[in-house]
Amino acid sequence: MATETESQFEITAVGRLPLVVLFTLIQLLVFAAAYSIGKPTWYVYFIVGSAATTAYALDGTPFTIATATAGSLLMVVLSLPLFIFLARQTPSLIIEKALDPDVQRVLYLGVYAPLLAALLSLLGGVPLAHLLAKGFPGQPLVESLVDLPLVVPHSVAGIIILFGFGKGGAFPQLSVLGTMVGMVLALAFVSAPYAVNATREAFESIDDRLEYASRIHGANQWETFRRVTGPLAVRGMITGGLLAWARAVSEFGAVAVVAYSVSFFYPFAGTEVTAQHAPVFVYNTYLQGGLEESGAVAFLLLAVSAVIFLIVRYLIDDGTGGGMP
Template identity: 80%
Template sequence: MATGTDTRLTLAAVSRRSLVATFGLLQATAFVAAYSLDRPTWYAYFLVGSVAVTAYALDGSPFTVATATVGSLLVVALGLPLFMFVARQSPSLIVEKALSSEVHRVLYLGVYGPLLAAVVSLVLGVPLAHLLAEGFPGQQFVESLVDLPLVVPHSVAGIIVLFGFGRGGAFPSVSVLGSMVGMVLAMTFVAAPYAVNTTREAFETIDDRLSYASRIHGANRWETFRRVTGPLAVRGMITGGVLAWARAVSEFGAVAVVAYSIQFFYPPAGQRVTAQHAPVFVYNTYLQGGLDESGAVAFLLLAVSAVIFLAVRYLTDDGGVGGMP
């Protein structure tokens, strides 16, 4: 039997959902109108103004109104280019690119290669993240080494990978330049910090008393990790893997240096084919075919990435995996 509190919470949730849906519909209508009139600047003004009015209606605090208004400026900077990008696409050109076997190979490689990099980042990064969460002598040096790819220019990252694993590098018998191995290494180099840092934060949020209770009941460190800390950090691991995958999907500079074009086994064709990582292919399409053709390919890559990203987020949402009941 529902209580009064449950009823109020349900009504509040419905009210919030209705408000969000109404606000979103209003924004979509305003953007379509401004775009139809070829006045996208009007929509930018409308967005900022509508956010300020909504904040005032919901809260009324000058502080909330000010922060919402200033924050909406960043939303304009991030969202308006994306809206314009989607609105200016040619449906016929998108269909043409979507039916192209060359684009199919690029999209397959653009998802499959980053997935391998994300798996490698997690397999090697989770143990390191656990150690960093517990702490050890010299930890600051290791932390700096893990975070270094975040500040290294992308093309420099590719050069570093070639020096480390290319000819005369750590594994001279492994072909790196222009190979799937090199592509995955380049992606792992730039994506691993996201997997390690996010997983580490998940381990750090776990109450130490849970591990202590497991140990005093006879479990060793491996059993404690497998039965207690590991399952509690699963959501953080998955989030780190998704972020690493997303970072690898978007990588251009390092991949362009290490593996500009690669040969790989393409299951639909049943043989090895040659293709480029999606960002590299989009750039080449832009140079050869212009903004419209590159935009169509970019739209397809964005759509595929968004669907996968949202699906994983949905499956790992509250009540999905990890966490305490």
Template identity: 65%
Template sequence: MTAPQTADIDAGKRDLFESLPRGSLILAFILVQLVAFAATYAAGIPTAYAGFVIVSVLGTAYAADEGIFGMTAAVFGSVLLLAIGLPLAMFVARQQPSLVVEQALDPEVHRMLYLSVYGPLIAALVSVIFGVPLALVLSQGFPGQSIVESLVDLPLVVPHSAAGIIVLFGFGEGGVFPQLTLLGTMVGFVLAMVFVSAPFAVNSAREAFEAIDTRVEYASRIHGANRFETFRRVTAPLAARGILTGGVLAWARSVSEFGAVAIVAYSVSFFYPPAGDTVTTQHAPVFIRRAYLSGGLEQSGAVTFILLVFSTITFLIIRWLAYSDTPATGGMP
């Protein structure tokens, strides 16, 4: 076959692939993957699914005429997706529906879910309120900025249990606010999560501010707006996507925090509206660990499944509310 004929075939294949609705292609690919996983799992050979994924991704990249480089990138990327997605799929497939329902009806699980959403939302809000001004200053630059940036990023590398100890030394008895009671309180719970999640809010907002064309802000000042008006009408709206992303990341990081929370507030006492009184329970990661130690893998797995579904739904709702009417300018998508 001559080179022109090969080129014509490749062009025809590419045109055919691109003419199909992208949404339909994605849905069809997902359905095929679900059917393949169900079949291999039912046959007792889930390992075979890994090979199917690589072959199907390779075939899809070839059909899309991505070339050798594109097919190689797709295959390498699918390996990472397998490392993330396959354990999740196996986890869901191995759950016992009766045990999941039993745990879903447990009032103690309800209190855990409430605390594990409500507390992180407060922590995320605090991180955004105080992190955005700092991010704005960092985006403009100043002497010694690298020291401040290192301080902001330090919680990302500090071991989580060490973060809890640091919070207790800083804000507990003998600390900056000795009148605060941290152990087992909502205040200590939120402070521990703010310590580990604030860098996400600051860095995401800073990147959004840095992505704004300074000429737009300059034009606002030329037309008579002061710095606050320029920030309110120009800078903040353009950076809104990055700010919201930082808040969502801070919330997600707080939901998953174990080490710092286990040190500062292993069991948290808080006002629980459905009960109309103060109750005590644990943050989700701590609660799951306790369930694992007392009830074994099956019980902790059921609680984890409930938390996974609940957190995913909450996360999607937050993203939808945050991004549905937000211009995609600046920051992370």
């Protein structure tokens, strides 16, 4: 206990942010040094060793050191490929791709279509999440249907969309194959579980006594939801929408089956254009132009997605330092 108290005192005295910044800078510098001499493997050893050393310095207990060391192994899998990917990019090629009108349309579509899918997921997902949080007969069946897209292979998801909404499906007049509608439906199919589950957790975290107090003061169910339940769960709704959007941005299989190329109105040109979803375009660029060209396009997509993700996180931060759940 003394060690933990002393460590907490030391962290408070120095400040968490400076420690995080210092740790990050050291990681970047060591990676740059290891990469520059052609020994990225050395950085792997450094990640594991620095995690164990930091855990020892901040806590000192064998359990914390062991968990930090084990956790650093996953960080190797997550961070090392990303660092090497960034280090191997050619700035001139990135600029060339950024100025390419075809790439610009792809990036726009790669943000716009997932946004529509996320909004569609929230439109039906918020009411469904509220019902799931309250409970009803047959709920396990509905929960299974909601979570099913998480385990369905992505190409199979595309086939399911074509059977359900394509020719001979539920809406024969609806054009799905190769259209923006089909792309949004495919993206919503694979991303909706994230919107529903995150929103449901937000509803479940609300104290029932707050809703009860609203009802006994004369508010009906609509007013209670609008003034109490909804505002308290809005953070979870935004989180769910953001997760659904992020999942839709990365979708490949379902889109490749349903809407390989789509036509849509491009506001920057003031006319209708044809483009592919960003992951599909990156894959085609890899087949035709190789790893370097596809890497430049992937870098641009990663940068745009990261900027939007960070902006949304910042906007929904309540100032308590918790960020998104």
